Amino acid sequence: MNVYAESSAVTAWLLRQQRGAASSAVLEAADRVVTSTLTRLECARALGRRAGEAGVDAAVLRAAERFLDETVAGWALLALNDELLARAARRFPVEPVRTLDALHLATALEFHAALGSLTMLSLDERIRANAAALGLTVAP
Secondary structure, three states, X not given: OEEEEOHHHHHHHHOOOOOHHHHHHHHHHOOEEEEEHXXXXXXXXHHHHHHOOOOOOHHHHHHHHHHHHHHHOOOEEEOOOHHHHHHHHOOOOOOOOOHHHHHHHHXXXXXXXXXXXXXXXXXXXXXXXXXXXXXXXXXX
């Protein structure tokens, strides 16, 4: 199974949030995980935001950052390019779509075209609705 790991699902998994367990199961079952370079950035930013919260253990966050780096190193990443930006600028089946979500959807469509089948791993309902409308399998 080819899985596109969108940042909401990856962040929940990294932070061991309740909904992250379902993400973990999908990622572990994947033959190949693909994503945008944007996912790495969004996850790093989410971990950074947590660093400023009271009661958050800095050592735990550093471990999560290292784990993110090690994990993403084994994934196929697609950098943003003019073609992806152009696709993200067009309409999607379920509007409105935020800019970052449009970039994830455009990247997922590019991977889908290259790989043939793709499961969109996302906890974001707008992304999930659009992915399904675009013919992608949605998880969890």
